[in-house]
Amino acid sequence: MSNNGNIHSLVIAVLALQGAFAEHEQMLRKLGVETFEIRNRADWDKPKDGLIIPGGESTTMTRIMHDLDLWEPIKEAINNGLPVFGTCAGLIMLDSNHLGTMDITARRNAYGRQLGSFYHDGEFMGITDAKLEGDDDSSSLTPHATLPMTFIRAPYIETAGEDVEILATVDGKDVAARQGNQLVTAFHPELNDDTRIHEYFVKCIINYA
Amino acid sequence: MEDRQTLNRNLAQMLKGGVIMDVTTPEQARIAEAAGACAVMALERIPADIRAAGGVSRMSDPKMIKGIQEAVSIPVMAKCRIGHFVEAQILEAIEIDYIDESEVLSPADDVYHIDKRKFNVPFVCGAKDLGEALRRINEGATMIRTKGEPGTGDVIQAVRHMRMMQSEIRRLTSLNADELYEAAKQLRVPFDLVQYVHDNGKLPVVNFAAGGVATPADAALMMQLGAEGVFVGSGIFKSGDPVKRAQAIVKAVTNYDNPKIIAELSEDLGEAMVGINENEIELLMAERGK
Numbered sequence: 001m002s003n004n005g006n007i008h009s010l011v012i013a014v015l016a017l018q019g020a021f022a023e024h025e026q027m028l029r030k031l032g033v034e035t036f037e038i039r040n041r042a043d044w045d046k047p048k049d050g051l052i053i054p055g056g057e058s059t060t061m062t063r064i065m066h067d068l069d070l071w072e073p074i075k076e077a078i079n080n081g082l083p084v085f086g087t088c089a090g091l092i093m094l095d096s097n098h099l100g101t102m103d104i105t106a107r108r109n110a111y112g113r114q115l116g117s118f119y120h121d122g123e124f125m126g127i128t129d130a131k132l133e134g135d136d137d138s139s140s141l142t143p144h145a146t147l148p149m150t151f152i153r154a155p156y157i158e159t160a161g162e163d164v165e166i167l168a169t170v171d172g173k174d175v176a177a178r179q180g181n182q183l184v185t186a187f188h189p190e191l192n193d194d195t196r197i198h199e200y201f202v203k204c205i206i207n208y209a
Numbered sequence: 210m211e212d213r214q215t216l217n218r219n220l221a222q223m224l225k226g227g228v229i230m231d232v233t234t235p236e237q238a239r240i241a242e243a244a245g246a247c248a249v250m251a252l253e254r255i256p257a258d259i260r261a262a263g264g265v266s267r268m269s270d271p272k273m274i275k276g277i278q279e280a281v282s283i284p285v286m287a288k289c290r291i292g293h294f295v296e297a298q299i300l301e302a303i304e305i306d307y308i309d310e311s312e313v314l315s316p317a318d319d320v321y322h323i324d325k326r327k328f329n330v331p332f333v334c335g336a337k338d339l340g341e342a343l344r345r346i347n348e349g350a351t352m353i354r355t356k357g358e359p360g361t362g363d364v365i366q367a368v369r370h371m372r373m374m375q376s377e378i379r380r381l382t383s384l385n386a387d388e389l390y391e392a393a394k395q396l397r398v399p400f401d402l403v404q405y406v407h408d409n410g411k412l413p414v415v416n417f418a419a420g421g422v423a424t425p426a427d428a429a430l431m432m433q434l435g436a437e438g439v440f441v442g443s444g445i446f447k448s449g450d451p452v453k454r455a456q457a458i459v460k461a462v463t464n465y466d467n468p469k470i471i472a473e474l475s476e477d478l479g480e481a482m483v484g485i486n487e488n489e490i491e492l493l494m495a496e497r498g499k
Binding site: 016017018019020021022023039040055056057059060063064067068088089108109112113114115117118119150152153188191 | 215216217219220222223224225226227242243244245246247248278282283284285301304305306307329330331456459460462463464467470
């Protein structure tokens with residue numbers, strides 16, 4: 001990160017209705033970013049610079065968001081430019097069949113049941129590999145960082161609109177993307193020790209503001 | 210390369226903050242999913258009915274489980290008998306998302322639990338205390354739940370088990386390194402598991418509450434006592450208004466620390482399941498499989 005001064009004044013909320021929200025909070029704290037949980041409407045009204053929608057079950061989150069009057073305000077805030085990062089179920093929540101803020105359609109349980117869950121070391125466009133940058137031969141090597149990618153009963157992106165930039169592809173399927181203020185991954189960067197994708201999201205917030 | 214154990218622990222992490230509901234038909238499974246369940250447990254008879262029927266209780270018909278797998282998109286769990294590794298093989302063959310090696314069914318082996326590390330599919334096991342929890346984790350369980358006393362609608366045993374586990378965890382965190390070896394010996398588990406608990410103040414896997422949860426307040430109580438999510442067995446479909454009660458329990462788990470919201474959720478839920486008090490129980494399922 002080049003802009004350490006800004007990181008420490010950022011507040012990123014984590015939607016904590018169900019799922020692996022605590023893991024995201026841990027990643028943010030490691031980066032020195034302040035974070036709080038959104039469990040109800042009163043939490044939502046607190047000021048924030050960004051939002052993370054974690055992994056979990058999208059049907060559960062959908063139900064609770066509707067019942068606790070969170071659906072419309074979240075949708076409106078994202079449409080108005082609130083930076084958001086969705087992982088796994090969070091990716092599904094942003095697609096055209098759910099909140100519909102991002103021009104993608106997700107295929108749920110695209111790899112089948114738990115026996116289809118897998119780990120993969122994959123390239124993530126948009127993050128350059130620091131180890132290679134200092135190398136004299138770096139021009140001949142791929143500049144994209146290889147990151148740990150854990151897929152748990154994961155979706156992938158089935159269709160994406162013109163404004164959507166694909167950031168990672170595994171076996172021909174799109175598994176990470178960005179559209180303006182919105183970042184999604186079908187895998188779970190919060191489950192590994194590598195904080196680079198969270199740093200990338202923080203950088204997006206700072207650049208987007 | 211991450212192994213299956215890690216991926217299976219990861220799935221349990223995705224279930225956190227959620228409610229896993231017992232269902233006996235595809236219709237009930239759809240109701241549970243729509244109400245916000247993060248997973249369902251497919252079984253032929255809910256624990257209250259198993260208790261009432263008596264006799265030997267076994268794994269459910271795979272066809273019945275498959276019907277539920279087809280009905281919903283959330284993870285589907287199913288129970289096998291303690292030690293019955295062939296029932297577990299069958300459940301793996303139909304690609305179940307999680308196997309509950311459960312004391313609710315009649316145990317098939319009174320000495321050995323299933324060697325769960327031999328399987329690709331994940332296992333959740335019940336525990337009354339830290340020793341039981343760590344022994345199950347050592348055998349390969351990637352998720353733990355309290356045993357509670359299933360099918361009673363009485364939360365007292367789940368409370369007792371969760372309090373016991375949490376206090377033993379707190380005790381371990383305060384021990385010196387040399388005392389930890391003795392603790393491992395007393396708990397009958399490998400030293401590295403004891404050390405993990407000592408260093409982290411928690412189990413190395415997700416820990417849910419189960420057994421006797423019947424109201425939103427019960428669910429919130431278990432969460433405040435340290436559960437990371439809740440199983441609700443007979444409490445929903447044995448109550449007067451299953452849909453409303455299921456939705457209320459889901460929201461109570463999310464807002465377990467907010468009495469005002471839980472008060473609103475607790476209104477007009479209709480009849481809770483009747484329940485059996487602890488001293489009226491003839492069969493203590495929690496005493497199965499230690």
